[in-house]
Amino acid sequence: MSADPYLSVKALTKYIKKKFDADPHLRDVYVKGELSNVKIHTSGHIYFTLKDNAARLPGVMFSASAKSVKFKPESGMTVLIRGDVTVYEASGQYQLYAQSMQIDGIGDYYLAFEQLKEKLSKEGLFHASHKKLLPRFPRKIAVVTAQTGAAVRDIIITLHRRYPLADVVLYPTLVQGTGAVQSIVQSIQAANKKDFDVLIVGRGGGSIEDLWAFNDEAVARVIFSSVIPVISAIGHETDTTIADFVSDLRAATPTAAAELAVPSQTELLERIASYRSLMYRTASGTISQQKQLLNRLTTSFPLAYPERLYRPFTERVERATESLQRESLQQLNRSKEYYQTLENRLKSRSPLQQIHQSKIQVIELGRRLDYQLDQLLKNQSQQLSSAIRTLDALSPLKIMDRGYSIPYIEETVVKSVKNIKIGDQLTVAMQDGTIQATVDQVNAVVKGDENSV
Numbered sequence: 001m002s003a004d005p006y007l008s009v010k011a012l013t014k015y016i017k018k019k020f021d022a023d024p025h026l027r028d029v030y031v032k033g034e035l036s037n038v039k040i041h042t043s044g045h046i047y048f049t050l051k052d053n054a055a056r057l058p059g060v061m062f063s064a065s066a067k068s069v070k071f072k073p074e075s076g077m078t079v080l081i082r083g084d085v086t087v088y089e090a091s092g093q094y095q096l097y098a099q100s101m102q103i104d105g106i107g108d109y110y111l112a113f114e115q116l117k118e119k120l121s122k123e124g125l126f127h128a129s130h131k132k133l134l135p136r137f138p139r140k141i142a143v144v145t146a147q148t149g150a151a152v153r154d155i156i157i158t159l160h161r162r163y164p165l166a167d168v169v170l171y172p173t174l175v176q177g178t179g180a181v182q183s184i185v186q187s188i189q190a191a192n193k194k195d196f197d198v199l200i201v202g203r204g205g206g207s208i209e210d211l212w213a214f215n216d217e218a219v220a221r222v223i224f225s226s227v228i229p230v231i232s233a234i235g236h237e238t239d240t241t242i243a244d245f246v247s248d249l250r251a252a253t254p255t256a257a258a259e260l261a262v263p264s265q266t267e268l269l270e271r272i273a274s275y276r277s278l279m280y281r282t283a284s285g286t287i288s289q290q291k292q293l294l295n296r297l298t299t300s301f302p303l304a305y306p307e308r309l310y311r312p313f314t315e316r317v318e319r320a321t322e323s324l325q326r327e328s329l330q331q332l333n334r335s336k337e338y339y340q341t342l343e344n345r346l347k348s349r350s351p352l353q354q355i356h357q358s359k360i361q362v363i364e365l366g367r368r369l370d371y372q373l374d375q376l377l378k379n380q381s382q383q384l385s386s387a388i389r390t391l392d393a394l395s396p397l398k399i400m401d402r403g404y405s406i407p408y409i410e411e412t413v414v415k416s417v418k419n420i421k422i423g424d425q426l427t428v429a430m431q432d433g434t435i436q437a438t439v440d441q442v443n444a445v446v447k448g449d450e451n452s453v
Contacts, residue, residue, distance in 0.1 A: 035050065036075045057096050061101060131248045233254040
């Protein structure tokens with residue numbers, strides 16, 4: 001037998017946990033209390049404390065169960081929880097493991113509805129500035145609803161009755177239960193790929209659970225992003241869904257949606273008939289007034305004697321025409337004279353004329369030059385002849401013809417006896433030849449005795 005009476009904390013905690021798990025009164029219990037310290041983990045687990053005036057109980061709801069909660073748990077809410085109570089060994093605390101959670105007093109659908117409504121409203125999805133106008137006379141209308149049921153029948157019958165000109169295309173859609181949200185979103189997206197003028201999204205009446213797909217955020221956002229104006233017609237008049245807030249126009253019923261989408265053929269025909277009658281009366285009155293006005297005009301003085309009105313103007317025009325012709329002719333003559341003067345000036349200044357005149361001048365100058373040259377040559381010839389005669393008269397040869405001779409010493413003319421010495425060899429040039437002589441005697445002539453030599 002062991003002598004140690006002490007247990008470990010773990011062993012004792014396990015023992016206590018087994019006791020809790022074995023107790024049938026702690027399984028599938030229903031507890032009512034106020035939520036506090038609510039923490040929603042990113043994994044989806046919800047941790048909270050459930051309390052009342054006298055006690056506090058920690059609790060947890062794992063993500064698998066939390067997905068079924070329609071609303072967002074918040075501190076201060078009074079909730080109804082169904083779950084099990086057991087021990088969390090790590091902390092040694094017993095706590096409530098919630099499997100379902102409902103709002104006490106109001107339904108969780110309502111709370112989820114209010115929370116989503118508040119969220120989308122803050123984002124502006126319900127604002128009037130985003131509402132698109134419906135065309136007055138739509139050509140093509142898309143209907144997103146169940147293929148069978150009263151809603152689709154009411155919509156199509158009403159559309160055909162009121163406005164058979166419009167083409168109606170039905171997008172069969174699951175509007176209730178699992179997969180309804182995805183079906184509604186896909187139908188609206190498919191319709192937006194076509195050129196529809198109006199889109200009706202609707203279904204018949206039902207419980208809030210039946211209509212819940214139209215309170216889904218995905219449906220609300222696809223309606224908001226629709227380029228086609230959307231008319232919502234969901235449930236009865238008293239039923240209001242998130243789709244109604246975000247759509248461009250809400251109809252109380254599917255039949256009302258069809259009536260809002262198209263004008264009434266009967267009303268249009270009545271309006272056309274009314275317009276036709278009004279047009280006839282207006283046209284008749286206008287024609288009558290215009291006839292009276294025409295009669296007054298045709299009997300008025302200007303129209304009765306129109307020639308008297310324009311006769312002065314005709315005369316003015318004729319006189320002005322004559323004056324214009326006269327002035328034009330005079331102006332033409334003046335222009336001709338002016339141009340003739342210019343032409344004469346131009347001819348006188350023509351390069352050809354100047355060239356011709358220059359040629360004449362050149363010929364005349366040439367003639368004068370020839371004459372002057374002849375005269376100059378004659379004068380020069382006469383002067384030359386006179387010079388030749390003078391030169392010939394002054395030529396030493398002529399002098400030598402008269403018996404004079406010219407002495408040279410080494411080809412230098414001897415002009416004075418002073419340049420001669422006794423013994424110099426002289427060359428004496430005569431009229432018909434030269435002689436060589438030697439100087440034997442030099443006799444200078446004294447002035448005054450020239451005749452004595």
